[in-house]
Amino acid sequence: MQIEREKIIAAIGGAKSVDAMDDEARAEALEDYLTKELDESPLAKVPTVADLESRIETRAFRRGVGSLFAVGGLSPLGERLSNEPETVRRLPPLPARPTLLDYFELRFAPARHALQSADRALTHNMDEEVVLACLLHDLGQTLIKTDHGWWGAQLFRPYVSERVAFAIQYHQALRFFPDPSVSYEYPEQYNFIFGRDYVPPPYIRAAYEYCRKHKWYISARLITINDLYSFDPDCVVDLSKFTDIIGRHFKQPPEGLGFDDSPSAHMWRAISTPDTPL
Ligand SMILES: [Fe+2]
Numbered sequence: 001m002q003i004e005r006e007k008i009i010a011a012i013g014g015a016k017s018v019d020a021m022d023d024e025a026r027a028e029a030l031e032d033y034l035t036k037e038l039d040e041s042p043l044a045k046v047p048t049v050a051d052l053e054s055r056i057e058t059r060a061f062r063r064g065v066g067s068l069f070a071v072g073g074l075s076p077l078g079e080r081l082s083n084e085p086e087t088v089r090r091l092p093p094l095p096a097r098p099t100l101l102d103y104f105e106l107r108f109a110p111a112r113h114a115l116q117s118a119d120r121a122l123t124h125n126m127d128e129e130v131v132l133a134c135l136l137h138d139l140g141q142t143l144i145k146t147d148h149g150w151w152g153a154q155l156f157r158p159y160v161s162e163r164v165a166f167a168i169q170y171h172q173a174l175r176f177f178p179d180p181s182v183s184y185e186y187p188e189q190y191n192f193i194f195g196r197d198y199v200p201p202p203y204i205r206a207a208y209e210y211c212r213k214h215k216w217y218i219s220a221r222l223i224t225i226n227d228l229y230s231f232d233p234d235c236v237v238d239l240s241k242f243t244d245i246i247g248r249h250f251k252q253p254p255e256g257l258g259f260d261d262s263p264s265a266h267m268w269r270a271i272s273t274p275d276t277p278l
Pocket residue numbers: 137138148171172
């Protein structure tokens with residue numbers, strides 16, 4: 001928090017009253033002021049849906065923007081983080097026939113959340129398709145965050161098994177619905193992201209109900225379980241841990257991702273060259 005001397009002096013009664021205080025009274029007044037400031041900061045209070053809607057017109061971009069397309073796009077809260085730069089950066093070109101690993105290195109990096117999720121799946125001996133689904137589950141957010149489960153599944157479907165695509169698609173809806181049988185609870189963080197009084201729309205509930213009865217329900221559910229523990233900014237996981245699994249379960253097109261005429265090739269090209277104006 002930035003401390004502005006004059007603002008504080010004014011807030012605790014002006015220069016005269018501050019001069020009249022002894023050290024203890026000043027320290028107490030300062031503490032009261034800082035507590036009040038913290039309580040009023042946007043991250044201290046769990047917002048309502050209406051609070052979040054009232055912030056829409058304070059931003060130069062919409063909260064659903066893909067993380068590659070705007071500074072501030074990285075945060076699900078839709079605010080530019082204090083350690084983020086003011087502008088987007090120039091991106092290095094991809095090789096002529098880019099692989100998934102090239103995209104990881106040059107477009108998705110640092111991808112900490114993806115790597116931590118997959119690492120947790122690996123250390124809990126989950127099967128290789130679940131590990132891959134965890135690794136890929138949120139990467140659609142590079143392109144667009146709104147409905148990222150569906151976008152992510154569409155992006156990866158031509159290259160992975162139908163079970164992996166299913167898990168990626170449905171993890172989005174499952175995150176809103178607790179499942180005590182596997183100790184999955186509604187994420188506290190969602191109160192900040194969606195608002196404490198948020199009710200998922202009917203299509204999300206319908207997707208959840210469909211998935212709940214599906215034979216691959218647990219595959220999608222395991223993504224949400226590994227999701228919960230995977231937001232540690234200091235935990236760095238090396239992508240090389242997953243190269244064998246990618247090699248076995250990701251069908252890399254020889255022409256390169258973006259140039260194989262698959263139903264999602266254009267999505268890969270948009271991630272590859274997001275500065276193309278049209
Ligand atoms: Fe997700």
